[in-house]
Amino acid sequence: MAKKSPSRRRLTENSLEVGQADGFRTGYDHGYWYGQCDAVRNSIQKISAVxxxxxxxxxxxxxxxxxxxxxxxxxxxxxxxxxxxxxxxxxxxxxxxxxxxxxxxxxxxxxxxxxxxxxxxxxxxxxxxxxxxxxxxxxxxxxxxxxxxxxxxxxxxxxxxxxxxxxxxxxxxxxxCASPEQYHPINPEMSSRKEISFIGSAYMNRVRFFNGAAQYLATRNTLISGIWWDRLDKFDLLRDKIKLGNWMDPNGTSLAYNASKIVINMHRAHDDPDFNRNKLAITAASPNPRTFEIAACAVLQLCDVRDDLASFYTPGSEIVTYTSPQDLIEKLDYYLHHEQERREIAIRGMWRTLREHTxxxxxxxxxxxxxxxxxxxx
CATH class of the missing domain: 3.40.50.2000 (Glycogen Phosphorylase B;)
Structure with a gap:
């Protein structure tokens, strides 16, 4: 077997040292973050009334x-x-x-x-x-x-x-609300980590919205999981980022949230002609259960606007809202490049959830x- 030249050997050793240093920093960073999350969780006084x-x-x-x-x-x-x-x-x-x-x-x-x-x-x-x-x-x-x-x-x-x-x-x-036993901060394997995720079914209001954000999502480390996503106009563009027809239990969903830097939340429409039985056309003002479950995982949530959302979380402080595909793209890009701000909002959202929304x-x-x-x- 041919021996490596001194220059190649030094390059290999340097790469190993850099990799070990990066791994140590990443491990320390995640350990410190989850230590913060545990401190917040332990600070919440539990309801003991019977x-x-x-x-x-x-x-x-x-x-x-x-x-x-x-x-x-x-x-x-x-x-x-x-x-x-x-x-x-x-x-x-x-x-x-x-x-x-x-x-x-x-x-x-x-x-x-x-x-x-x-x-x-x-x-x-x-x-x-x-x-x-x-x-x-x-x-x-x-x-x-x-x-x-x-x-x-x-x-x-x-x-x-x-x-x-x-x-x-x-x-x-x-x-x-959220179940802290089902949804809470964990430390997933590095191989499962994503920048952006969305877990849910492809109702047509979501399909239309994601069509407008598909080009950007295709450039990021994205996960979309659920049924009917092959209805996207640009499904082929996102095919390798979509787990089509995939149902997750709370453990799998919590793991996917925790493995993401940002989780998108988008409510279903009250007037969907295919999947609703709402002839009175009662509009929806209240947040879905996913709103609380994402927040309980101490992950930054980008949520579409609902009239009563601000009764539960303060937009910009405990949750981030968006109004259009372009607004979503701009905020995804901003918070992917502002990690400290992203984490501060996420941990405030978790604290509010554990204090008020369990x-x-x-x-x-x-x-x-x-x-x-x-x-x-x-």
Whole structure:
């Protein structure tokens, strides 16, 4: 075997030293960053109140992607009430409720839950509540269901008045949130890291928008994951950056968020002709669950504007918004080149999420509404 010349050997040694130095700096940088994230997470005082009631929780029973919601709500309730009975929408819920006599039956989603069971529980004197998960996209169905419940919670601000107008006596705005157990800062492998990512289905409003940003996204280390993305006009340009038809569970989604410098969030349209059941054309003002989940990972989020978004995060300080493909491109480029500013916004967004927008926060609000005269034990 031919020996390397002294100059080639020195070049190899220098390259190795440079690589080791770069690796050390990268490792130190990421270790320091995740240490900061842990310090913020540990500074948040957890809600410890426990209500002395017996709650029956009716899971959607619809499988993924609703199963993580079932799990998050159920596990949170188990820590916040004296007794919890969990069933799902496919079981004889009314029959079970008549046997165990809970203080309240809380139904999640309810679109596939037989309303006859709600009526049977009401006739037996058992209080019922529902937490709507998909407003306003299925109001054609929800308006026929919610009047049968004693208390209605909806994640969409603009549905509150709608439900009151059709006769619901007690309607409350309760947006979704993040599960810190499912979404939190982690340190992914370097090989999985991206500059920009978007996780979600290619509804037509998203397709039209991404068509306008495709040229820029093609020049960056980008990940797009979800169904229907072959509808893009410039699909071939982005083909190698798209995981087509890929569904991710919370662990996979959290990993993808954490592996990204910037995550794009874009809401679905309230008037999509193919996938909505919203003939009343109720507009959407409230942030989607993804808004809170991205923020919980301490990743910079670029989010499209929704009317009520500023009630949850301060734009420019805890989240960044965009209004057009060109605006998105300019802000992506800016924050990719301003790392410290990007991280400061991201960590403020995580702090706000853990302080105000977790399932513990939401369930605390829900139980306070359902049992206003009860005194929880801390």
């Amino acid at each position: 209500w002395p009631q017996h709650v029956m929780f009716v899971e959607t029973g619809k499988g993924f992607p609703y199963s993580p919601l079932d799990e998050a709500v159920g596990s949170t309730l188990s820590q916040m009430v004296a007794k919890l009975t969990i069933v799902n929408a496919e079981q004889p819920v009314a029959e079970i409720a008549l046997q165990v006599r809970p203080d309240i039956v809380i139904v999640l989603d309810g679109l596939q839950f037989d309303i006859k069971q709600v009526i049977a529980m009401k006739e037996a004197g058992i209080r019922t509540a529902i937490w709507m998960t998909d407003d306003p996209y299925y109001t054609d169905m929800s308006v026929t269901l919610v009047p049968h419940y004693d208390v209605v919670f909806t994640l969409e601000r603009n549905c509150v008045e709608l439900y009151r107008q059709i006769g619901c006596p007690s309607v409350h705005y309760l947006p979704f 399932y513990a926060n939401r369930i605390h609000t829900m139980l306070s509404v359902l049992f206003p005269h009860s005194i929880p034990v801390n």
